Amino acid sequence: xxxxxxxxxxxxxxxxxxxxxxxxxxxxxxxxxxxxxxxxxxxxxxxxxxxxxxxxxxxxxxxxxxxxxxxxxxxxxxxxxxxxxxxxxxxxxxxxxxxxxxxxxxxxxxxxxxxxxxxxxxxxxxxxxxxxxxxxxxxxxxxxxxxxxxxxxxxxxxxxxxxxxxxxxxxxxxxxxxxxxxxxxxxxxxxxxxxxxxxxxxxxxxxxxxxxxxxxxxxxxxxxxxxxxxxxxxxxxxxxxxxxxxxxxxxxxxxxxxxxxxxxxxxx
Amino acid sequence: xxxxxxxxxxxxxxxxxxxxxxxxxxxxxxxxxxxxxxxxxxxxxxxxxxxxxxxxxxxxxxxxxxxxxxxxxxxxxxxxxxxxxxxxxxxxxxxxxxxxxxxxxxxxxxxxxxxxxxxxxxxxxxxxxxxxxxxxxxxxxxxxxxxxxxxxxxxxxxxxxxxxxxxxxxxxxxxxxxxxxxxxxxxxxxxxxxxxxxxxxxxxxxxxxxxxxxxxxxxxxxxxxxxxxxxxxxxxxxxxxxxxxxxxxxxxxxxxxxxxxxxxxxxxxxxxxxxxxxxxxxxxxxxxxxxxxxxxxxxxxxxxxxxxxxxxxxxxxxxxxxxxxxxxxxxxxxxxxxxxxxxxxxxxxxxxxxx
Numbered sequence: 001x002x003x004x005x006x007x008x009x010x011x012x013x014x015x016x017x018x019x020x021x022x023x024x025x026x027x028x029x030x031x032x033x034x035x036x037x038x039x040x041x042x043x044x045x046x047x048x049x050x051x052x053x054x055x056x057x058x059x060x061x062x063x064x065x066x067x068x069x070x071x072x073x074x075x076x077x078x079x080x081x082x083x084x085x086x087x088x089x090x091x092x093x094x095x096x097x098x099x100x101x102x103x104x105x106x107x108x109x110x111x112x113x114x115x116x117x118x119x120x121x122x123x124x125x126x127x128x129x130x131x132x133x134x135x136x137x138x139x140x141x142x143x144x145x146x147x148x149x150x151x152x153x154x155x156x157x158x159x160x161x162x163x164x165x166x167x168x169x170x171x172x173x174x175x176x177x178x179x180x181x182x183x184x185x186x187x188x189x190x191x192x193x194x195x196x197x198x199x200x201x202x203x204x205x206x207x208x209x210x211x212x213x214x215x216x217x218x219x220x221x222x223x224x225x226x227x228x229x230x231x232x233x234x235x236x237x238x239x240x241x242x243x244x245x246x247x248x249x250x251x252x253x254x255x256x257x258x259x260x261x262x263x264x265x266x267x268x
Numbered sequence: 269x270x271x272x273x274x275x276x277x278x279x280x281x282x283x284x285x286x287x288x289x290x291x292x293x294x295x296x297x298x299x300x301x302x303x304x305x306x307x308x309x310x311x312x313x314x315x316x317x318x319x320x321x322x323x324x325x326x327x328x329x330x331x332x333x334x335x336x337x338x339x340x341x342x343x344x345x346x347x348x349x350x351x352x353x354x355x356x357x358x359x360x361x362x363x364x365x366x367x368x369x370x371x372x373x374x375x376x377x378x379x380x381x382x383x384x385x386x387x388x389x390x391x392x393x394x395x396x397x398x399x400x401x402x403x404x405x406x407x408x409x410x411x412x413x414x415x416x417x418x419x420x421x422x423x424x425x426x427x428x429x430x431x432x433x434x435x436x437x438x439x440x441x442x443x444x445x446x447x448x449x450x451x452x453x454x455x456x457x458x459x460x461x462x463x464x465x466x467x468x469x470x471x472x473x474x475x476x477x478x479x480x481x482x483x484x485x486x487x488x489x490x491x492x493x494x495x496x497x498x499x500x501x502x503x504x505x506x507x508x509x510x511x512x513x514x515x516x517x518x519x520x521x522x523x524x525x526x527x528x529x530x531x532x533x534x535x536x537x538x539x540x541x542x543x544x545x546x547x548x549x550x551x552x553x554x555x556x557x558x559x560x561x562x563x564x565x566x567x568x569x570x571x572x573x574x575x576x577x578x579x580x581x582x583x584x585x586x587x588x589x590x591x592x593x594x595x596x597x598x599x600x601x602x603x604x605x606x607x608x609x610x611x612x613x614x615x616x617x618x619x620x621x622x623x
């Protein structure tokens with residue numbers, strides 16, 4: 001612990017502030033878990049709670065796949081090529097992060113409502129967005145896309161041009177270079193982006209609730225329980241549900257870390 | 269003839285390749301030598317197809333490949349600091365080019381094994397690149413390229429950023445590969461030792477142009493211009509006026525110092541160059557008809573490792589290289605009176621006079 005022995009005021013101040021930061025992040029979570037322990041078993045067995053969590057995870061999964069299919073090629077182009085309007089697009093990507101999420105929901109509703117041209121067109125194919133899984137997925141995809149795109153863009157950017165040129169000169173087509181070299185090397189960053197996007201999608205409330213109040217996702221359900229819309233409400237009723245979400249988030253986070261550290265070892 | 273670059277020009281920002289032509293014959297080791305920024309890498313990238321030339325053609329075995337895609341050119345390219353694919357082991361790296369050519373798995377593993385054996389890499393099949401030494405890595409890079417049986421391999425500074433010892437052994441390895449695999453090399457470098465020890469033919473590139481090309485002996489003995497001479501280390505460059513010409517020997521004068529040289533000047537004035545290697549330093553006057561000899565004082569010296577560069581003032585300042593032992597035996601302290609000498613055929617005419 002060399003840095004303690006240095007007794008530098010700067011190091012000391014940073015340490016104290018750092019500890020405060022960690023406490024700020026961890027106390028509410030621990031408090032939520034601690035206060036909800038009595039109600040936790042019933043939350044685990046409540047079908048409505050479990051259904052809401054399943055809806056969230058499932059829709060977030062679909063949203064991630066959607067963003068992955070459209071976002072990965074885009075992120076690759078963005079990392080590799082220069083084109084007109086690139087800087088403009090660069091700021092557009094971040095817009096969903098910057099605007100309030102219920103505003104995002106309203107924006108989506110305005111173009112996807114059955115009465116609008118786009119919503120109407122989809123309706124012809126039997127796809128509706130208001131109060132459907134499609135609506136949830138679209139709202140989730142909209143707010144989580146930047147996370148995946150940015151992570152993937154950075155991951156692609158870290159694969160050197162020389163690496164790709166070398167592969168090309170060895171007889172690989174552009175697609176083969178992507179498939180055998182660039183994508184595998186960027187995989188860890190892309191997976192991280194997927195996790196971020198998925199987690200962001202799971203936690204989305206504002207945009208989802210406006211486009212699709214039903215079927216209820218976990219955050220919407222949690223809000224309902226807190227407001228007492230399904231009977232007895234308040235903190236006491238809502239805490240076990242939120243704790244369940246926290247536990248699942250922690251399990252998934254560690255599972256992911258474990259999995260990606262394995263791919264990293266393979267890469268190295 | 270294998271590779272032909274035919275009047276290729278390419279403008280890239282402030283830099284341009286200007287009317288570059290060169291030919292690499294079958295199995296030939298061609299080294300393109302030039303200072304940093306001469307455009308050597310740009311030329312390789314144009315040849316390989318990463319950059320399209322503004323004008324001119326590239327031919328491989330008489331076939332015009334100027335508009336052929338990079339992966340279909342049938343040439344191999346080893347960029348500077350060429351990476352191995354870090355997520356593949358040695359044999360997967362070597363296999364890469366064959367896989368891209370859709371060779372069957374059985375055939376691939378046979379070919380790769382043969383190549384790894386030929387390169388002395390058989391023990392490293394399953395090793396990941398991050399654990400290889402610089403020299404081993406470069407050998408795998410070469411194996412990966414050679415396994416695709418290219419007619420020409422383009423090498424961009426393959427021995428820079430490798431320690432001297434390894435670089436020496438890789439130089440031997442390159443020469444061996446050149447002979448055994450009968451593959452032509454177009455090797456780009458700024459290092460003269462590398463160039464002259466490897467090349468069958470050398471091209472000197474400066475400022476986007478090939479300014480001279482020929483055998484190493486040709487180039488070393490007859491630098492075509494003052495910049496080439498200076499680049500090759502001819503540090504004694506003088507602007508001279510003709511005094512007289514008689515029976516194959518010209519007598520010229522540089523600031524009152526009279527120098528004899530073999531051959532005839534094209535006009536009354538010329539630029540001449542003498543390599544410090546060709547200048548000897550002695551304490552007694554040498555006697556020879558063929559030799560220019562002057563008396564002067566030691567002004568300065570610089571230790572260059574195995575040799576010492578000595579500056580002698582004879583009215584003009586001359587640089588001479590002498591080996592370390594002679595330097596000690598001659599006891600060349602500053603201000604000491606010495607004689608310098610160089611043969612008449614060591615004086616090279618490298619240009620017209622200065623103004």
